[in-house]
Amino acid sequence: MTAAGANQRINSARLWDSLGEMALIGPGVAGGCNRQTLTDADGAGRHLFQRWCQAAGMAMGVDTMGNMFATRPGTDPDALPVYMGSHLDTQPTGGRYDGVLGVLGALEVVRTMNDLGIQTRHPIVVTNWTNEEGARFAPAMLASGVFAGLHTQDYAYARTDMDGLRFGDELARIGWVGDEVVGARKMHAMLELHIEQGPILEAEGKEIGVVTHGQGLWWLEITLTGRDAHTGSTPMAMRVNAGLGMARITERVHQIAMGHQPGAVGAVGQVKVFPNSRNVIPGKVIFTVDIRSPDQTKLDLMRGEVERAAFAVAAELGLGCSIEPVGHFDPVTFDPNLVKIVRQSAEKLGLSHMDIISGAGHDACWINRVAPTVMIMCPCVGGLSHNEAEEISPQWAAAGTDVLLHAVLDVAGVVG
Numbered sequence: 001m002t003a004a005g006a007n008q009r010i011n012s013a014r015l016w017d018s019l020g021e022m023a024l025i026g027p028g029v030a031g032g033c034n035r036q037t038l039t040d041a042d043g044a045g046r047h048l049f050q051r052w053c054q055a056a057g058m059a060m061g062v063d064t065m066g067n068m069f070a071t072r073p074g075t076d077p078d079a080l081p082v083y084m085g086s087h088l089d090t091q092p093t094g095g096r097y098d099g100v101l102g103v104l105g106a107l108e109v110v111r112t113m114n115d116l117g118i119q120t121r122h123p124i125v126v127t128n129w130t131n132e133e134g135a136r137f138a139p140a141m142l143a144s145g146v147f148a149g150l151h152t153q154d155y156a157y158a159r160t161d162m163d164g165l166r167f168g169d170e171l172a173r174i175g176w177v178g179d180e181v182v183g184a185r186k187m188h189a190m191l192e193l194h195i196e197q198g199p200i201l202e203a204e205g206k207e208i209g210v211v212t213h214g215q216g217l218w219w220l221e222i223t224l225t226g227r228d229a230h231t232g233s234t235p236m237a238m239r240v241n242a243g244l245g246m247a248r249i250t251e252r253v254h255q256i257a258m259g260h261q262p263g264a265v266g267a268v269g270q271v272k273v274f275p276n277s278r279n280v281i282p283g284k285v286i287f288t289v290d291i292r293s294p295d296q297t298k299l300d301l302m303r304g305e306v307e308r309a310a311f312a313v314a315a316e317l318g319l320g321c322s323i324e325p326v327g328h329f330d331p332v333t334f335d336p337n338l339v340k341i342v343r344q345s346a347e348k349l350g351l352s353h354m355d356i357i358s359g360a361g362h363d364a365c366w367i368n369r370v371a372p373t374v375m376i377m378c379p380c381v382g383g384l385s386h387n388e389a390e391e392i393s394p395q396w397a398a399a400g401t402d403v404l405l406h407a408v409l410d411v412a413g414v415v416g
């Protein structure tokens with residue numbers, strides 16, 4: 001078998017059908033998905049993915065964080081495997097393609113290799129990483145973070161959701177605690193296909209994003225404590241209003257990010273208000289600040305400015321204030337050799353492409369710590385993601401998966 005010829009392409013219709021079938025598991029209310037990690041829907045999606053992998057002749061391994069690894073043997077059993085994959089869990093109002101394209105695109109690569117009778121020297125592994133989103137259990141990329149040694153498993157198992165349920169208990173409840181030691185697997189390389197989740201590729205008219213870097217992030221959980229009181233009978237001067245403090249800090253986060261343009265973002269996405277009653281001044285709020293930049297210096301400056309602003313606002317309003325970092329990773333530089341292979345694969349396929357920095361965090365950002373890693377991106381309509389209206393075209397999905405096919409074959413070595 002010669003190296004994959006430029007004319008070899010994945011089966012676009014089969015990929016699109018698989019994406020559509022997976023989207024029916026944990027459906028949203030507006031055409032997207034709500035398949036949050038460690039829910040019954042996540043469990044059902046895992047079972048479907050496992051069935052598909054076994055039907056493609058792969059053996060499934062699962063580690064104690066529920067990370068799933070489907071292996072296609074290579075001709076050299078001593079060669080470290082080439083991994084590809086992403087995540088099947090979604091946001092509560094997530095799209096059909098965030099993460100899922102990377103997992104099912106990797107499966108489609110193996111299905112295509114089977115169709116074409118391609119053998120590779122290195123084994124190939126298709127991966128589903130548990131809890132990439134961090135929506136239900138913070139931080140994001142939790143299980144790939146344990147795999148890469150950034151978190152202990154005890155820390156991960158003890159993380160709780162909004163209802164106080166523990167990650168470890170929920171993983172056991174859905175029956176996906178595997179027997180493999182997390183992080184014991186060694187990788188020759190890891191490639192992750194993902195939608196861009198931003199507007200650049202579509203605006204530039206490019207089919208492929210060659211991801212050279214990923215921006216870093218901080219998630220800062222801020223707790224403000226004031227005093228519950230009647231919204232009607234309490235004079236304004238007597239109020240100790242935690243909700244007002246959160247509003248002022250939210251505005252400051254926006255100003256701080258705008259003050260570090262270009263290349264900085266900031267927002268508050270998750271808020272818990274207590275007692276959350278229409279006619280009670282909030283005596284407590286817990287909210288998470290999400291700040292990001294590809295520039296390490298800017299990222300660290302913004303963290304300091306946000307923390308100082310939070311304590312200053314709290315002092316103005318007589319509030320108690322505590323800040324806990326609940327998510328962090330530094331800006332990431334992906335493997336230059338793999339970046340070159342991705343770029344060459346796009347060129348071989350005649351696909352328009354450009355280098356790009358990932359605005360979102362991905363499992364690849366952690367795996368990059370333990371193995372040569374790279375990402376491939378496809379555009380998404382209007383740059384919209386983390387929204388049920390997230391949309392890509394079948395052509396974009398196929399183009400990204402074709403690049404994944406050719407890059408993986410280049411890295412894994414076609415035999416014969």
Ligand code: HGY
Nearest residue numbers: 132133134140360361
């Ligand atoms: O937060 C992120 O960037 C990713 O979607 N988990």
Ligand code: MN
Nearest residue numbers: 087098099132
């Ligand atoms: Mn994702």
Ligand code: MN
Nearest residue numbers: 091098133386
């Ligand atoms: Mn996401």
